[in-house]
Amino acid sequence: MTKKYLSITLLVFSFFLSSCGSGDNEGTLSGSINIDGSSTVFPITEAVAEEFRSEAPNVRVTVGVSGTGGGFQKFLRGETAINDASREIKPTEIETAKQNGIEYIRLSVAYDGLAVVVNPQNDWVDNFTVEELQTIWEPSAQGNITRWNQIRSEWPDEEIHLYGPGVASGTYDYFTEAIVGESGSSRGDFTASEDDNVLVQGVSSDQFALGFFGLAYFEENQEQLKLVGVKDGEGEPVKPSTETVANGTYTPLSRPLFIYVSKQAAQRPEVQNFIEFYLDTAPKLAKSVGYVAMPDSAYNAQKEKFQAFISDSTAVQ
Incomplete structure (x- = not known):
């Protein structure tokens, strides 16, 4: 009896470990990620989103195109988690972010x-x-x-x-x-x-x-x-x-191409996973949609920057 129960216990424990080791991207990760902004950055972001949907099918990723400026308007109202941008944020937009309490990080993803x-x-x-x-x-x-x-x-x-x-x-x-x-x-x-x-x-x-x-x-x-x-x-x-x-x-x-990620959204597991996936796959996908990938060292620097951002209470710009 003891051996029987021990075997059952080991089997259950093994299943538990297997489930934990399968990772969020195999079904437990869920939520939604709203992205908008630049039509120029859209092709690479949409390519990343398509790949990510296969990895995390329970996460709904939508990618819109309102132009960089139109996208920033939504982003700075807190309507989107990520803004695709083919330029840096303007001083007037920075001021709007401060007024609305929107903290963010800028990440470089490719050259164009x-x-x-x-x-x-x-x-x-x-x-x-x-x-x-x-x-x-x-x-x-x-x-x-x-x-x-x-x-x-x-x-x-x-x-x-x-x-x-x-x-x-x-x-x-x-x-x-x-x-x-x-x-x-x-x-x-x-x-x-x-x-x-x-x-x-x-x-x-x-x-x-x-x-x-x-x-x-x-x-x-x-x-x-x-x-x-x-x-x-x-x-x-x-x-x-x-x-x-x-x-x-x-x-x-x-020029460089960017994504801007809000501090609030970056606290969500699905957004963190998406950004990490984005920076991992951007070198390959940038080339496939006609952009120029950055050096590996540059992508590694963006990953470190993002990790510092989500672990620090102060936004890194």
């Missing part, structure tokens, strides 16, 4: 380049200088710079039709800061959309179009678009690619 594109039937443009792009996009260009031959005299006497991300987009903020010299400052007479697919459609169907958006969207639609190089200073024109973004030769239109 902005693609300057024209229609494939455009046979006159191979590259722009930064100065030419500024001439086209600066606020004073509205109503004044309207035709291709105003940029270079040998280009056709045809209207330029401009396409770009909406003003709530981090891509718009980054482009205007890098090209015009002031974030959010540009002419207003262009076709704007927070949905990069709308921009792809516009440029691909208009011979006289010129647009910009994240490199990943060009790579997804490269058969419909023509990528042009950018010349910064005295150097040769450079086109964005995994190599030129990673080595810093594509300037000034390469």
Whole structure:
């Protein structure tokens, strides 16, 4: 009898250990994670979310696209756990966070380049200088710079039709800061959309179009678009690619991509698991969706930063 009960006890204990060792991701982890923000960061975050759903099927992960600015509005009202961002948080947004008692951490997840594109039937443009792009996009260009031959005299006497991300987009903020010299400052007479697919459609169907958006969207639609190089200073024109973004030769239109995680959300096990999973899988998934992975040391640094954040009572920015 003693041996029988001992065997039963050992069997139950073994099952208990097996259950504990299976990990949260095999069924015990549950909850929901609401994410919104940048259309540029969306592809990598959605790819991570898809992988995570397989690992933690009881966690509901939703990824929306409101642009970086629109996403921050929701994030700073406490409506989302994570905000995808293709730029750093602005001073006005930092102030809103303080007023609303929102603590957060910024984590870098990949690098991206902005693609300057024209229609494939455009046979006159191979590259722009930064100065030419500024001439086209600066606020004073509205109503004044309207035709291709105003940029270079040998280009056709045809209207330029401009396409770009909406003003709530981090891509718009980054482009205007890098090209015009002031974030959010540009002419207003262009076709704007927070949905990069709308921009792809516009440029691909208009011979006289010129647009910009994240490199990943060009790579997804490269058969419909023509990528042009950018010349910064005295150097040769450079086109964005995994190599030129990673080595810093594509300037000034390469940048880091971020996720912002709220302190309150980061206390939840499902969010902690998701962020750890994100930083573990980002190197592989970044490449698969057209972005440039950071060095392993950089991802390790982000993991350490996040661990310090969730264990410390003071937010780390």
